[in-house]
Structures are given as structure tokens and as C-alpha cells.
Amino acid sequence: MPQDVKINENNSTQRSEQPLLEVRDLEVSFGDGPVLHGVNFTLKRGERVAIVGQSGSGKSTTVGAILGLLPGNGRVSAGSMTLDGQDLGAASEQQLRQIRGHRIGLVPQDPMSNLNPVMKVGAQIADALAANGHHGRDNIRQRAVALMTEAGIPDAARRYNQFPHEFSGGMRQRVLIAISLAGEPDLLIADEPTSALDVTVQRQILDHLQTLVDARGTSLLFITHDLGLAADRTDRIIVMADGRIVEVGTPEEILFRPQQDYTRQLVAAAPSLLATVSGTETVALEAVEPVAGTDTILEVRGLVKEFSLRSQGGTFRAVDNVSFSVARGTTTAVVGESGSGKTTVARIILGLEQATSGEALIDGKSITSSTGQVRRALRRKVQPVFQDPYGSLDPTYSIERLIDEPLRVFKVGDAASRRARVALLLDQVALPRNVAQRRPNELSGGQRQRVAIARALALEPEMLICDEAVSALDVLVQDQILDLLAELQDGLGLSYLFITHDLAVVRQIAHQVVVMKSGMVVEDGSVEKVFMAPEADYTKELLGAIPGAAFAR
């Protein structure tokens, strides 16, 4: 529907009733087949709407279509998108450029790669201002500093001249927000704006974004995979799956009265919501509490790890006097934000790093000071599951060879017995046996993580170190993997050390929690104690930052 409405004419009478953005029967195709099928939604002025979906659900494609920035050979094959009466599908490239930035602002996902590393931060904001018709160096500079202050960057006038690497992740995201607001857009699209950030930073950024949007009356289209986050931050939620809209509703409707099976699954799987639901879940968890709590599989005593800083010549204490223990058959979660030293602890226990002082005992024997055969035997008892199932499996190996690699390294059995063991392990992680001859890149992320678990189990270890083992996965898949881990624990009596930044996941799987900050243990105790009666301020802060808290029943 081509209408002749001028772009910059903000007619106030027209404003009130007409939706700001209207998407009708949108269909987007890449090559042969459509990936978006008849997507319909509207966005009113000042409204905040979230699109929630897993990877591959089409949420980012929808945004790409609205912005006229579809990647590769993608094209809008049917339907229309109208922004304030103007047909975006019929707009020329030049008109679209005018609209992007000026009418629609975008806060992109990754603050690390979306800023030019060789250009001063202020200059990048100034660039955006100049592109939006601001003139005069001094004027632009003043505007940029004001925008930075508004986006919550302290001491903006000084930081104007700094480079992106001098900014933390959260501060970079604020810069991106400032850039997106430079054109004073009517609609702000935030594409997973905080998924690369720590939870406490995430909360600050989103709080700030929300106040900005409210103060300016800007509409917000919020793209996220986190249902809890969407519920916290928006007025309406659109649930997408496989390129279709599954359900639309207010946060209350979606969370408490979901109409579709898919939405119900998603709500059930969302760990952030589970984490805050008390009562029944807690009881269920306590039922699996270990019988023999005294038998310790892992004990960490006064662990210290220092890295020498090459530039200043000093040392940096990544792990500072960390002590905790894990009882056999239980799960202990180590929680902390990036830089808290949790991964270094895991690497020391796995024998990948040398501790500066202190020790890690497995079954009463120190892995940090042992060598040769003793160390080899200890390593057999502790196996890792890494975060990224795309990087932890050698792409040149077949699945069978991946799973039996530990057996070959430790020279266990012969070819026939190893093959039988692989088949058994595949059964244990609920993968069909015929994947054995495939290669990792033929499997999905969840399947790969199952392969990684099967491989970790090959040597019949007593403990698995899971380093962010589910954080790269979609919620539904994440839920399945967590279930699998729980089943394996029941069946095989495994102990887990679960390294994660996600408190919500901790609630679901762990018995004990160790909270770390800046290399030190801030708090530790049972899940119930830490979640219900946190003592350290930092723990309280972390708990408060879990999205979806407002909807705890």
C-alpha cells in the first residue's frame, strides 16, 4: 500500500491512533524457500514489545527485514511493513538510509565487535550525529557528550577521546545505545542487547535503556531468547518459532496462561523463571539430596593462582585463597561473573593450569602436586564438558572416534570392546547409535553437547567438570541437557562441578553453591540457603538481577 506520506512530517493528529509499525503477512525467503511465514504484528507509539524465540526462530530475520538489511540473498517475498504510514518494502535504498538511524535506531547484540577499534568512541557517536544532519564541530561534540552522559557514561567529556578497548563491555553497550539514540528515533530495536554481558551489568543497562525509552516516548522492539527478560521489560510478548508467530500476549498471559504447547514448553524450560519459583520445585530438589554427605570427592584448599602482568611487571591474582569441597554424588555450582576466576579454578582442577599455591584433592589425592602415573589415574576420575560444543569436538573426527578417543589414549580394551562401549555411551546420552559414523558438523548444538558428555563418560569418571556446559544452547535444549545430566547423576552416582554465570541454571541443578567475585569466594552453602537467605551483598545483587523475578509466584 504505497502512500504518499512525507518522512519527516510528524503530524500530531495522525500520531495518536495509527500504529507506529505495522507488519502484515511478512514472508522472507533465502534462496528457494521462505524462512518467515506470514508474520503479523503492530507496535504502538511508546509501546514496548518483545520478540522471543530460539536461534533459528526468525526473530533476527524479522528485524533484518524491517531495517532493509537482510543478509546475503534474503529478500522480502510477500507482505508489507509500514512505519508511520510509509511502506518500508517500497522504500528506495536512499529513503531506507534516512529511516535507519533517523526513525529507527538499532542497539546491536555484540558490543565487542560493533565498535570500530581504531576510532575514538566520541568520534563514532559524532559520526552518527553528522549522518543525522547535525552540523558544526563544536555543536556535534557537545551533543555527543550529552548523549554519552544520557546513556549513563560517567565523565563523558574525558571519555569522549578514549578508544573502545578502554571501555568495559557494559560501557561499550552504553556507547552503542548513545549511537542508536543519535537520530532521535521513534522506534528503537534492541537485538539481544545484553546477552554478551554479565547479569548485574545487564540489569543496569536495561534499567537505563528503559528510563531513556520512557522519557523520550520511544517505542521499543526487544529481541531476546530469554523469556524472563522479555517479561520484565516489555508490555507485550510475541513468541516466535520456525519463522511463525506462535503466540502473542501480555507477560502475564504468556507466563501464566499460555495457550500453545510450544509456549508452555518454553515457559517450563525458562530457567530464570524456575529459579524464582519457590515451593514445589525446592522440595523436589531436596529429595535428591545425597545420602552420604560426608564422602568427599573433591576438595579445594587455599587455592591461589597468580598471573604475571607483562606490561606492568606485577602480578594479578586471578584466584585468591579459594576453598570448597564437593560431596560424592552431588552437584556443586561455582557462580560468578566474567573475571571472577571460576574458569581458572576449573582449569586447575583439570590439571590444565598450575596453581601458585594451595591444592586440589581428588579422592584425597592431590592433582596439583602429583606427577606421572598418579596424576594420570587422577585425571581419569575427572573429565571436562566444555561450553562450546562447536569448538570442543575435533571437526575432522567421526563421532565414534571422538567418543572412544579417551579409551584409546588410556589404552582401554580392544577395537571390538571399544565399539561396544561407544554404542552403550550413545544410548546413555540418548543419541541414536547410527550417529557414530557421522561428523560433528552434521549434528545440532544439543546433539554435539550430548556427544561431548558421552566422551567425558567414556572412562567412567567419578566427576564431571562442566564449564558453562549449557550456556551456549537454546533454552529448550538446555533444559534437555540439564535433565540428562540429572539422570546420569542418579544412574551413575556422578558428581558435578558446574561452572556457570547463570544463577537460574544453578537453582535447577545444584545442591551446593559457591559464589565467586574477583577471585575470592564471597559465599557458599546449600542452594536453599544461598537463594532464600543470601548473606553477602554481592549474592543479593546477583539474585536480584535474575530476569523474571517480578513474576515469581
Place this chain on the structure above:
Amino acid sequence: MATTELRPRTEVDADKGAGLGSGRGRLWRSLRGNKLGMTGGVLLAIVVLLAVFAPLIAPYGPAEVHFATPFQKPGTVGFLLGTDDLGRDIFSRMLFGMRASLEVGALCVLLSVVVGAPLGLLAGYWKWLDAIISRLTDVTLAFPFLIIAVGLAAISGPSLQNAAIALGIAHIPTMIRVVRGETLRIKESDFVLGAKTMDASGLRIVFTHVLPNAASAIIVQATVIMPVAVIGEALLSFLGLGIQPPTPSLGIMLSDAQQYMFRSPTAAIIPGLGIAAICLAFNLFGDALRDAFDPTASSRK
């Protein structure tokens, strides 16, 4: 085994850019889809077949002279591409010349891979070895390869083997650097960490994980070295440091024809075209291979 409930690959690969390596099927499909690469591949196959079956195809011996018919033009009855100053059949000499060129090229690549790849792996994986090996490559790079060739010729006389050795030595440092870079990258991946937690030895990791993943880079680098070696052979033979007359090589043919450039230009043009064709074939095919090995390249096209 094709029918399971596994998700289709495209869906998996869409969000994360897939793994580092590739199935053989995908590699072949990518090569097939690359028209330039296929042209190079076909050209390469023709050149290799002609060179291998040279004794069967050639109408005359490579050194067989026909004093009665020098300087024949291409298309002359009995001499497909004409004859040179001594009445030798250019077509036959071309076949044997390409054979010699490819032989030198293959030997040179073999030498650089056999010596360069292991050194690159060692230098990339063990830091203390890196210092030593990298200094040695620097020293080698400081010698122009012509000096090495002249030196070898002076010691044991000019020959095909010596030309190949000199060229091989000249290309070892580049191979070391490529493999070292790949090793540094692969060493950081989680699957290497995983192998370490199994207490796998360094050598085991290098040969079972790093080498297979670096193989594509080695193959691509080999296709880069090959045409340079062919040109290098022509150059050395032209200067009299490589293959010795009357054995034909593309370089010797050029050098012989040079004196009669204006009387019979085809005798110089044809070996020149031969060198160009071999280089083009390897370059096109090498580019296509590199694209096929690189999982991100296909989506960019």
C-alpha cells in the same frame, strides 16, 4: 544411515558458522560449484596426463634431430607444433619438458612439506622450539634461493634433483610459517584442551588433532608453491643451473629459442604458454581448494 531424526545441517550451521573442517561431500560440492576452479582442475588433469604419458603420446624422441627440417611452422605435416633450430619436434619436447617441470615442482613441494610441516607443527606447539626454528627460517630466508642453487650446482653439478632441492629449501620457510600459524590457532581450541585433560601426550595431540586440522592449509600452500617451483625450474634451467641439455625442459626450450627469437618466435612462445598454463591451472585449482576448505567462504559468495 541417511534417515534419522537428526536436524538438517543447514539449520545447525546457520547460527554458529559450523566447525573448522568439512565433510568430503561438501568439499566436492563446493569444488563442483566453482567454475573457475573446475577449469583449473580440468587444465591440471590434462597437463598431468600429457606429462605422465609423454613417451606414449610423443611422435618423436625429445632429442631426436631432423637437420633437414629446422624452423618449421606449427601445423607442418608431421610436426604438430613445428620444429626448432635443430629440427627437433616442439610438441614432443613440450611433453617431456612439462614432465620435467612437474617433476621438479612435485619434488620441491614434497621437500617443503616433509621438512616444513613437521617443523611448523613443532614450532607452533612448543614455545621453546619456536624460538630456535623461527631463527633458522629467518636465516634461510636471508639467502636468495639463486645463491643456494648456484652453490648446489657448484658442489654436485647442475641437475634436476639439485634444482628441486634448491627450490625446496627456498620454500620450506613459508611452509613452516603457514603450519606454525595454523598450529597456534588449533592449539587454543577446546578439543585440544579436552585431549590434555585425558593426559594425551603432546606428540599425540600434534599428530592426531593438530595435523588433520592443519591439512587443508598445507594442501592449499602446496598448490601455491607448485607453480612458483615450475617457474623456478624454468629460470634455473634457462640459466644452465638446472636440467642439462639435451634433456628438454620448458626453461631450456626458452633458452634455446631465444637466439632465434625473430626467425622462429613459436619455438619460444609455445614453452612460455606451457609455463603459463601450468601456473594458471595450479592457481585456479588452489584458490578453489582454499574456498572449499574454508566454511565461511561459501556463504560469502
